[in-house]
Amino acid sequence: MRTWLSVLVFAGLVWPAHNAHADVAQLNTLLQRNNCVACHLIDKRKYGPHMRxxxxxYAGKTGLVDQMARKIxxxxxxxxxxxxxxPQPHVTDDNARLMAQLILSLDSR
Ligand code: HEC
Structure with missing residues (x-):
């Protein structure tokens, strides 16, 4: 019983970190596939803002995904x-929304 409890606690600690890592990896792939990396990296300025x-x-503001997808x-x-x-006409609506979501939910620290 106690073992299971610590497994759950451990999973609770590890899972969010792992998730955030997966999101960053997914965003990185999308930025590369959609040619955004010509100007934007996740952590470092190239041209325009970096993604963090x-x-x-926009930290703490909600309901910005559609607006940001349009801007993309x-x-x-x-x-x-x-x-x-x-303008980035090669970006599909789905990918624009997905990137907007992933960018806005990046850890900005
Ligand atoms: C040729 C360079 C270039 C490319 C390619 C580019 N961007 Fe940008 N991006 C910029 C610049 C410059 C800005 C700042 C625009 C402004 O001040 O309104 C910007 C701003 C942004 C912003 C912030 C928007 C805001 O209103 O705060 C996001 C998000 C963004 N880009 C995502 C992307 C994504 C995703 C792609 C790939 C599909 C992409 N960009 C491709 C240059 C680029």
């Missing part, structure tokens, strides 16, 4: 400065 900065900026497809400027993000 984006997560930090349409591009834009003026939020992070003068640099322009060109």
């Amino acid at each position: 900065e984006v997560a930090a900026r 497809k349409n591009g834009g400027s003026g939020v992070w400065g003068e640099d322009v993000m060109p």
Whole structure:
């Protein structure tokens, strides 16, 4: 009984960390496949913001996934400065939403 309890506690500690790691790996793959890495890395600035900065900026706000998915497809400027993000018409709606979700839920620390 006590063994099972500690297994559960241990799983509870490990699972969220593992999950976050899997999300980052998935986001990385999507950013590469959709050519976002020409400008964006997850942890380091290249052109425009890096993805943890984006997560930090919108931390605590909800209901932004659709708006962010549109921005990913349409591009834009003026939020992070003068640099322009060109439209990304090759990105499917599903992938735009998925990337928006994964970016916004990144750990921004
Ligand atoms: C040619 C360079 C370039 C490419 C390619 C690019 N971006 Fe951007 N991205 C930018 C720039 C510049 C900004 C800042 C725009 C602004 O200030 O509004 C930006 C902003 C963003 C933001 C923050 C939007 C906001 O309003 O805060 C996200 C999220 C983002 N890009 C995701 C992506 C994804 C996902 C892809 C791949 C499909 C991608 N970008 C491809 C240059 C690029």
